[in-house]
Amino acid sequence: MNNEVTVRDESKRFIKFIIQEMKPRGKWLTPFNIISIPIILLGLVILYFRFVYGLGSVTNLSQEFPWGFWIGFDVVTGVAFAGGAYVITFVVYIMRVDKYHSIVRVTVLNGLLAYMFYAGALVLDLGRPWHIINPIIGNSFGLSSVLFLVAWHFLIYMTAEFVEFSPVIAEWLNWKKTEKFVKSLTLGAVILGISLSTLHQSGLGALFLMAKPKIHPLWYSEFIPILFFVSSIYAGLSMIIFEGTISHRVFKDLIDPKSHHSFDDIMLGLGKGAAITMFVYYFFKALIFIHGQHWTLITDGWGLWYLTEVIGFVLIPGFMYAFGVRNRSLSIIRIAAILSLIGIMLNRLNTSIIAYNWNAVVHYIPSWQEFVVTLMVIFAEIWVFRWIVTRMPVFKSSH
Amino acid sequence: MDRRDFLKTTAAVGATALTGKKLFAKEPLKPEEFVGVLVDTTRCIGCRECEMACGEAHDLLVPDVQNDNALEQVRTTSDEQWMVINRFETDKGDVFVKKQCMHCMQPACAAACPTEAMKKTKEGPVIWRGDKCMGCRFCMVSCPFDIPKFEYDEWNPKIEKCTLCFDRLQDGERPACVEACPTDALIFGTRTKLIEDARKRIYNNPDDYVHHIYGEHEAGGTGYLYLSAVPFEQIGFRTDLGTTPYPEYTKEFLYSVPLVLFGLPALLFGFSHLTDKETDDSE
Ligand code: SF4
Ligand code: SF4
Numbered sequence: 097m098n099n100e101v102t103v104r105d106e107s108k109r110f111i112k113f114i115i116q117e118m119k120p121r122g123k124w125l126t127p128f129n130i131i132s133i134p135i136i137l138l139g140l141v142i143l144y145f146r147f148v149y150g151l152g153s154v155t156n157l158s159q160e161f162p163w164g165f166w167i168g169f170d171v172v173t174g175v176a177f178a179g180g181a182y183v184i185t186f187v188v189y190i191m192r193v194d195k196y197h198s199i200v201r202v203t204v205l206n207g208l209l210a211y212m213f214y215a216g217a218l219v220l221d222l223g224r225p226w227h228i229i230n231p232i233i234g235n236s237f238g239l240s241s242v243l244f245l246v247a248w249h250f251l252i253y254m255t256a257e258f259v260e261f262s263p264v265i266a267e268w269l270n271w272k273k274t275e276k277f278v279k280s281l282t283l284g285a286v287i288l289g290i291s292l293s294t295l296h297q298s299g300l301g302a303l304f305l306m307a308k309p310k311i312h313p314l315w316y317s318e319f320i321p322i323l324f325f326v327s328s329i330y331a332g333l334s335m336i337i338f339e340g341t342i343s344h345r346v347f348k349d350l351i352d353p354k355s356h357h358s359f360d361d362i363m364l365g366l367g368k369g370a371a372i373t374m375f376v377y378y379f380f381k382a383l384i385f386i387h388g389q390h391w392t393l394i395t396d397g398w399g400l401w402y403l404t405e406v407i408g409f410v411l412i413p414g415f416m417y418a419f420g421v422r423n424r425s426l427s428i429i430r431i432a433a434i435l436s437l438i439g440i441m442l443n444r445l446n447t448s449i450i451a452y453n454w455n456a457v458v459h460y461i462p463s464w465q466e467f468v469v470t471l472m473v474i475f476a477e478i479w480v481f482r483w484i485v486t487r488m489p490v491f492k493s494s495h
Numbered sequence: 496m497d498r499r500d501f502l503k504t505t506a507a508v509g510a511t512a513l514t515g516k517k518l519f520a521k522e523p524l525k526p527e528e529f530v531g532v533l534v535d536t537t538r539c540i541g542c543r544e545c546e547m548a549c550g551e552a553h554d555l556l557v558p559d560v561q562n563d564n565a566l567e568q569v570r571t572t573s574d575e576q577w578m579v580i581n582r583f584e585t586d587k588g589d590v591f592v593k594k595q596c597m598h599c600m601q602p603a604c605a606a607a608c609p610t611e612a613m614k615k616t617k618e619g620p621v622i623w624r625g626d627k628c629m630g631c632r633f634c635m636v637s638c639p640f641d642i643p644k645f646e647y648d649e650w651n652p653k654i655e656k657c658t659l660c661f662d663r664l665q666d667g668e669r670p671a672c673v674e675a676c677p678t679d680a681l682i683f684g685t686r687t688k689l690i691e692d693a694r695k696r697i698y699n700n701p702d703d704y705v706h707h708i709y710g711e712h713e714a715g716g717t718g719y720l721y722l723s724a725v726p727f728e729q730i731g732f733r734t735d736l737g738t739t740p741y742p743e744y745t746k747e748f749l750y751s752v753p754l755v756l757f758g759l760p761a762l763l764f765g766f767s768h769l770t771d772k773e774t775d776d777s778e
Contacts, residue, residue: 152647159573159644162632190763192770223630223645223652227610236611236627242745243633244609245752283767291759295752302748306603306637306741309733321748 113269117487132475139472142465143220151223154465160453161460166221168448170470172300173441174214175250176324179332181207181257182293183369185286196362201264201490202343203336205481208257213477215250220469242302249296256292259285268488297328304447312451314393314402317384320447326377331440333370337363337433343485351491360426367417367429370436374414381406398454405446409439529600529619530664531710531718532673533689534593535696536730537703538680541566541591543580545672545681552660552671553577569731572596574644577657578672583730590723592730593672593681596621596642596657597710598718600686603741604634604643612654613643619686619718620659628654639714639736659718689720696722715740 146154157164184203187193219225230236231244232251238244259281266275301324308316317323344351344359393399413435420428449460484490543560550557556575558565566582571594578595602621605613612628615621623643630652634643646652660670668674673681682689690711697704709727710717714736721727728734 148650150646150648150650150652155647157647159571159635160641162635162645186763190767190770192767218631221631223632224628225630227627227629230610230627230629238609238611240606240742240745240749241609241633242748243607243631245749247609287760287763287767290763291756294759295755298748302745303633303636305744305748306607306639308741308744309639309736310636310641318744318747 110269121486128478132479135468136472136475136479139469142469145465146220146469151221154463154469156460156463156466158458158460160456160458161449163221163448163452164460165449165462165466165470166217168445169441170214170217170473171221172303172448173444174210174217175300176297176328176331176440176444177335177437178207178210178214179293179297179328180336181260181332182290183329183332184336185260186290187369189283189286190290195358195365198358198491199336199340199362201261201492202340202485204257204260205264205484205490206335206339208254208261209477209481211250211254211257213473213480215254217470217473218247218250242299242305246296246299246303249292249299253289253292253296256285256289260289264488264490293328294325298322298325300324301447304452307452310453311447312398312454313388314385314390314398315443315447315451317388319380319384323377323380323384326373326380327440327443330370330373330377330436333366333373334433334436334440337366337370337429338437341430341433343491347485347491350485360424363426363429364421364424367432368421370432371414371417371421374410374417374436378406378410378414381410398451401446401450405439405442409435409442413439528685528687529598529718530659530684531598531619531686531689531720532659532670533682533684533693533720533722535680535682535693535722536590536592537722537724538678539580539591539593540678540680541580541582541589542677544675544677545593546576546578546580548671548675549578549657550576552663553658555655570594572642572644572656574646574653574655577655581731585725585729587724590725590730592721592732594731595672595719596659597640597714598657598659599714599741600716600718601740601742603637603639603714606742606745607633607637609633616661618661618664620661620664621656621718622658622661623654623656625653630654637741639733639741686716686718686720693720693722712738714738715743 142154151157155164155166181204184196184200188196188200219228222228231238231247259278262278263275263282266272266278298321301320301322304311304316304320305318340359340363394403413432416428416432416435420426420432453459543558543565547557547560549555555577558576566580569581569583570579572579578593581592581594583590583592598619598621599615602613602615605611605615605621607613608628609631610627610629612624613621613634614624630645632643632645632654634654635641635645643654643656645654660668660672663670669683670681673683682692684692690708693708693711697706697708703724704722705724705726707723707727709721709723709732710719715738721732723730
């Protein structure tokens with residue numbers, strides 16, 4: 097009897113706590129809200145049309161361009177940007193470099209949300225989304241399909257990320273025992289997460305291997321999976337720098353004062369990692385270029401576009417990172433991060449959309465509705481992110 | 496028609512009906528016995544009877560071939576038409592070419608499909624199954640011949656492409672287009688036999704054909720095979736697709752998956768153990 101009463105009390109307190117936490121906090125009329133709310137609402141209207149009248153009613157997709165901005169940007173680029181989580185967990189839990197401990201939580205949270213929203217955007221693009229259950233419950237396993245593999249990895253990876261993040265939730269709810277338990281799972285989840293990331297980051301590239309006759313030869317290579325994997329490392333690192341810079345300003349008061357002074361050090365370390373991987377990536381690119389004897393291809397507009405991507409947005413930011421680290425200049429590192437992110441975006445969009453069916457008579461250009469829905473996905477993610485970091489101990493070190 | 500001719504025709508019709516049945520006998524056919532169609536473009540007169548028959552057989556668009564002037568431009572298949580006839584002007588005059596799914600021996604579309612909705616049947620036709628498809632359109636991205644088409648204006652869209660009349664075949668009939676062709680430009684049979692037949696035609700009339708059977712090796716070999724009097728690139732064929740079956744391009748990646756999935760965690764675990772010791776020592 098007594099037990100039951102305490103359980104009931106507990107659950108009452110729990111519900112009250114959750115309701116309390118659900119309430120919005122802070123000012124409503126911030127610039128971010130003023131921009132994001134109408135866009136999210138408009139996005140929902142567009143999605144209504146999309147599900148009632150078909151994909152053609154809001155997108156510019158066509159028979160020649162079956163995959164557009166939602167796949168090319170939201171999924172393919174978004175997942176590369178979310179690569180930071182597996183890189184940082186590798187450094188902290190496997191290499192045990194303590195310096196980065198303070199950013200593990202926020203990076204994992206970013207990764208988890210990015211997968212939920214950006215990889216989740218895949219569902220918006222499916223013509224018959226209710227059949228997504230087929231490859232999941234296993235009544236039709238397309239085992240030879242790269243997409244099957246990638247989708248499954250997304251799902252398992254999200255679970256692993258959730259496990260990695262769950263100590264924060266337990267701490268927020270003040271569930272001491274659970275916290276201890278889920279903490280003991282972290283290393284396992286981290287190892288699983290890194291292995292899965294290696295595979296699905298490269299798997300996103302492998303999606304395009306069979307599109308060989310359609311992708312411009314400057315962007316097609318049998319090594320796309322490796323290129324996608326290596327570039328996801330610096331994409332993730334650059335994203336942490338970019339997001340970290342913004343969070344550091346916006347959520348100043350939430351950040352552990354202890355971690356403040358090491359912030360610069362962390363950024364410099366990340367910049368160094370990014371510089372190294374970018375040079376490795378550039379080296380691969382150059383090897384493929386020389387080996388494939390692509391000299392004759394760079395004389396036209398496509399060649400120029402290719403050089404813009406590889407030199408302007410890989411080699412140059414690579415040098416900027418190196419320079420910034422050497423001179424301990426955070427502002428140069430920040431610019432390098434932005435350039436690198438643009439480079440990743442260009443590369444992913446080139447592979448999936450721009451240089452795809454490059455000689456088509458009518459080329460695909462996304463419709464405004466496709467942009468709005470993408471913005472909606474991004475804003476929705478930021479909303480959830482903001483809600484979580486203002487309530488849970490995300491910016492605290494995980495020690 | 497005199498009696499002998501009549502008998503001959505009856506015998507021919509009977510024989511095709513019989514072979515049609517035999518091709519779909521109970522025992523599974525061996526891969527080399529995949530069925531297919533041989534298209535002899537030198538015989539096609541561009542009447543588009545096949546186009547109409549296809550539309551009727553599958554409840555798709557039945558074109559008004561007298562008045563629609565469709566031959567004026569080169570068309571491709573669509574979500575309303577599984578096959579089209581195109582006209583190409585060449586130095587040997589107008590050439591008419593049928594375009595539809597090639598029914599690849601190792602189809603990229605089926606390898607790409609995460610739900611096995613696209614499927615290479617053991618008889619040879621590549622079919623699409625609506626109860627499985629989730630509409631990801633990866634088949635469209637992967638098909639080297641750009642064949643699967645998607646209904647963008649439906650809330651419940653289908654992938655549309657030629658099935659080689661799989662249903663008709665199971666009833667012992669020939670594909671609707673083959674049945675409709677008045678000039679025998681289309682011949683249905685096992686692929687092995689069709690290749691033999693095609694070779695024979697080239698051998699017997701070496702001046703009438705380019706010495707190549709399109710589809711024998713292209714993209715690893717296809718169920719549809721073509722003969723032509725002019726080089727294939729002049730009549731709308733891609734000749735740069737290579738002879739590697741398209742699923743091969745992803746094989747290496749797929750093979751490496753279990754390797755990474757089992758090897759890497761062990762490695763990482765060992766590694767984390769090592770670094771752990773080090774920190775323990777230093778502390
Ligand atoms: S032609 Fe395209 S759709 Fe047809 S079997 Fe080959 S890959 Fe599949
Ligand atoms: S659209 Fe349908 S048939 Fe095509 S790959 Fe996706 S699930 Fe398979």
